[in-house]
Amino acid sequence: MFAVLAMIVGIALGVILEPTVPVALQPYLPIAVVAALDAVFGGIRARLDGIFDDKQFVISFVSNVLVAALIVYLGDQLGVGGQLSTGVVVVLGVRIFGNVAAIRRHLFRA
């Protein structure tokens, strides 16, 4: 599937280019990864449910990453960075687990 291929290409690009993340963005990298994973798992579940849409997937991906990073940045400025990032990670983690559970039901029953 092109999707898996695209991801592998992305990983290979990261390994080959070895981009150095600017120091200002380094704290937001983990949260961006979790947000991106949430969008990807949501897309996989939508595909298995038969309701996948490209535009929705791309929008959810971009907005997930941006909003998560924005919330963490806002929390850092306000002084509650740790708590807000914990909240964001919890919510994203719950969504990932929920989508993975639905994917599991699709794969092992149907």
Added chain:
Amino acid sequence: MSAPAAPPPSGADRGNLDQAPGYGPDFLTELFRNPLDAGYADVAARRATAGPPRPTARRTGFVLRTLALVGTGLLLSVAYQQVIRSAPEATSVRNGLVSDVQARQAETDAMQRQADQLRAQAARLRDQVVGAGAGSLLDEMEARTGLARVTGDGVTVTMADGPAPTDPVTGKPADKDPGRVVDFDLQAVTNQLWHDGAEAIAINGQRLTNASTIRLAGSAILVDLAPLAQPYVIEAIGPSSMLDALKDSQVGTFYHYLSTTYGMRFNVDAQDGLALPAAADPQLRLARPIPPTPTATTPGSPPSSGGH
């Protein structure tokens, strides 16, 4: 992520937790029950009525989707590299510091050995010029003030902290620790040994001169700027009566009481063949030229059987 403003489309997810008909479930219930974006369901409903999307829309959608997935892969690998790159930095810095400390310590030890050799050489040359030697007044004074290496029989006192007491109620370490060895304890024992006739005392290999200090800095005991590690071994060369005199003295009975009550280690043993190193040279403050005719003074026999 978009929060739904209306009840879920299926309607079958409404359970007893809904507050009233017409009110959707609260945010957390919605989060746990419907982790999927409601946007997908909306688009599917719209597609059911409007029909499949046009080919151009499908192509742009495919390209964008591929780009998003490439971006995800890139994010994953970059994040992995960040983690891998930063983790060894802490350990490599620490290893660098450790090797630095060890190199400096080796340098200091080598310089100390060189200083000892030069000191012995200077002493030999001085003995030749002054005409002093073993048994002379200079030798005797050096032995007593700690500037010469001495061997003899004497006493070894070993002291160490007792186990730290814990508060029986809270289980945490108690505030007072009477079983801990502080500088006062070492001072009291060494003063008692001097009183009982010791001629040379060393603690953990650090020879005490008449100007030595035993003090507590933080939680470490220092003798003349050298920190000591437990157990503290006080070696004293002196008469054979020193052992009993120490055990029977007030100091000895006090620390014996501490050792039996609070577990502080306090062992007093006779030891033969002690060899105490010389202390570091004190700073020279006053020197006078020797008179032209050397005066040979032979001191009386040493007052005790120990030390030479």
